[in-house]
Amino acid sequence: MTKTFIPVNTPLLDGNEAEYLAECIRTGWISSEGPFIKRFEQGMAALVGRRHGVAVTNGSVALDIAVHALGLEPGSEVILPTFTIISCASAIVRAGLVPVGVDCDPATWNMTVEGVEAAITPRTRAIMLVHIYGLPVDLASILELARRHDLKVIEDAAEMHGQTYRGAPCGSFGDISTFSFYPNKHVTTGEGGMILTDDDALAERLASLRNLCFQPQQRFIHEELGWNARMTNLQAALGVAQIEHLPRTVELKRRIGRLYDEHLEDVAGIRRPVPRTNYADNIYWVYGIVLDDNVPFDAKEAMGRLAQKGIGTRPFFWCMHEQPVLRRMGFMLNESHPNAEHIARRGFYLPSGLALTEDEIARSAWALKEILP
Ligand SMILES: Cc1ncc(COP(=O)(O)O)c(C=O)c1O
Numbered sequence: 051m052t053k054t055f056i057p058v059n060t061p062l063l064d065g066n067e068a069e070y071l072a073e074c075i076r077t078g079w080i081s082s083e084g085p086f087i088k089r090f091e092q093g094m095a096a097l098v099g100r101r102h103g104v105a106v107t108n109g110s111v112a113l114d115i116a117v118h119a120l121g122l123e124p125g126s127e128v129i130l131p132t133f134t135i136i137s138c139a140s141a142i143v144r145a146g147l148v149p150v151g152v153d154c155d156p157a158t159w160n161m162t163v164e165g166v167e168a169a170i171t172p173r174t175r176a177i178m179l180v181h182i183y184g185l186p187v188d189l190a191s192i193l194e195l196a197r198r199h200d201l202k203v204i205e206d207a208a209e210m211h212g213q214t215y216r217g218a219p220c221g222s223f224g225d226i227s228t229f230s231f232y233p234n235k236h237v238t239t240g241e242g243g244m245i246l247t248d249d250d251a252l253a254e255r256l257a258s259l260r261n262l263c264f265q266p267q268q269r270f271i272h273e274e275l276g277w278n279a280r281m282t283n284l285q286a287a288l289g290v291a292q293i294e295h296l297p298r299t300v301e302l303k304r305r306i307g308r309l310y311d312e313h314l315e316d317v318a319g320i321r322r323p324v325p326r327t328n329y330a331d332n333i334y335w336v337y338g339i340v341l342d343d344n345v346p347f348d349a350k351e352a353m354g355r356l357a358q359k360g361i362g363t364r365p366f367f368w369c370m371h372e373q374p375v376l377r378r379m380g381f382m383l384n385e386s387h388p389n390a391e392h393i394a395r396r397g398f399y400l401p402s403g404l405a406l407t408e409d410e411i412a413r414s415a416w417a418l419k420e421i422l423p
Contacts, residue, residue, distance in 0.1 A: 056410045058362035059234040060403035062302075063288070065295045070287035084283025086290055091244070093293045094229065094237075098207075098221035100246040102253035105281040105289075106260050109208040109230025110137035112243035115259045115277060116226045117141040117178075119245075119252060120202050126175035128204075131161035131187075132369040132382070133390035134180045138206060139370045142178070143381065150174070151371045153387035157324050159183055159338070159397075163191040165387075170195070176202040179224065183399075184307075184335040185324060186215045189223055196224075204228070208243075209335040211236035212300040216329045221246055226256075231285075234403070236299045236333065237292040239285035300333050302404055306411060307334035310400065313415030319345045319422045336399040338366060340392075345423060349398040355421040361414050366397035 074080055091103035106112050114137075117128070124146035130138050132151030142149045152165030159182045166177060177196050179187050196203050203224030207213075210220035211229065221227045226249075229235075231242035245256050258264075263276035292299075307323065314322055321340040325332050341352060353363045369390045371382035400414050 055360045056362055056401045056406075056414055057403065058364050058399070058401050060405035061233045061238050062299070062404035063291075066291040067288050070291050071284060074284050074287050079283045082280035082282055084286070086283045086286035087281060090239075090281075090286035090289040090293070093290055094221075094244050095246060097211075097293060097296070098219040098227070098246060100222060100227070101248045101250070102246060102256075104245045104253060104256040104260055105286060106243045106245060106277075106279040107281055108241050109206075109228060109232065109243040110135075110140070111277060111279045112228035112230070112245045113137050113141035113204070113206060114144055115256060115279060116204055116228050116245050117145045117147070117176075119255050119259055120176065120204070120225065122147055122175045122202065125173070127171060127173045128176045128178055129166055129169045129174060130178040130370065131165075131180050131182070131390070132371045132385065132387045133159060133161075133182065133367055133393065134206075134370060135208075135367055136370070136373065138178055138180055139373070139376055139381075143376070143379065147175075148173070149370060149376065149381055151369070151382050151385050151387060154182070154390045154393070156389045156393070157321075158185050158188075158327065159393060160185060160187045161192075163188065163195065166192050167195055170199055170201075174199065174201060176204060178204045178206060180206040180208075181210045181213070181220055183209060183323065183338050184213070184303075184332045185327060186210060186213055186220050186330050188327070188329055189215050190329075193223065202226075209235065210333070212296045213333045214330060225249065226252065231289060231292075234336070236303065236335065237289060237296060239281070239289040239292070242281055242285045242289065299404060303334045303402075304331070306402060306406055307332055307337060309408060309411045310337045310415055313412060314339075314418065317419055317422065318342075320418075334402065336364070336402040338397055338399040339418070340366075341396040345396075348395050352421060353398050356414075356417055359417040359420070361417045362401055363398045366394050366399070368394050
């Protein structure tokens, strides 16, 4: 009997999503002018304890606008984890700044304070903190370093809806923070992102940059180049409904993590996600695993074998300092980050979507056991 394919992600839209979307259609509010935009911005801001939220079209453009808005002098260095998505580095490069990578902790896969400290030079002006795969960065001493060196902090909380660091919400740290609402996120709007800050003037600037820098008094005369990164009311309607059941979402994700852990507890040859640290419990944005060195094949081969068994997977991020496009531009050329290089080659994640059933988790774990030597 052929079993159905288990996709790597399946969102859950079973709250007020349909009702709020229908309201948009009924009322005709489908552009970025509709009332759900404010509600979603205020809802996210309240969730993470920020004064302002500015909704945009995705998490990548949220980073672009956030970095640009800081107005750092061109050529300044910005420290970021090498183990992250390209959006982080491209936001830095597009703002005329220089990305400087740091390695990750081999267990939590997050950037470390030692890495950040070693990367600081007289040209450093900012640190981009990126929380990875369900556990936050161990922030306290990095924030302290930033204070001491007078560095701006951008917090990329794209994967961290509902997560906390020592009890304070992720997305509440630094000068500016960003989220993504892609369908694999704990809160989704299909595509979408948000930029948050406590700074009133910065919030106003972010809203202007999102809206092509139209000027209130003379709309089509521009003093600065912005983006059209406006979220639609339809997307925000989804977002409002999604926030309503975020606590359940986090609980469901933790249950997925627990079930995988139980199934894979005695399996040799893999490193599983760290369930908790002394600053946070994992929210399992995805359930990632890293193949031990004694497994005679890499993540690519493992993922191919799992696909043949009907199991969807995704590779881990590929390091920024190994990106052809950045290297061709002369960035990060002399960097080497062995922990990140290792997990990029040997790490991948299993089906982790919210609609995953217990049986699908068991099947995915079983398939993994079968493909391991
Ligand atoms: C850490 C991180 N930052 C930024 C992004 C980009 O978000 P988006 O896909 O909405 O552009 C992602 C997407 O997964 C992410 O994981």
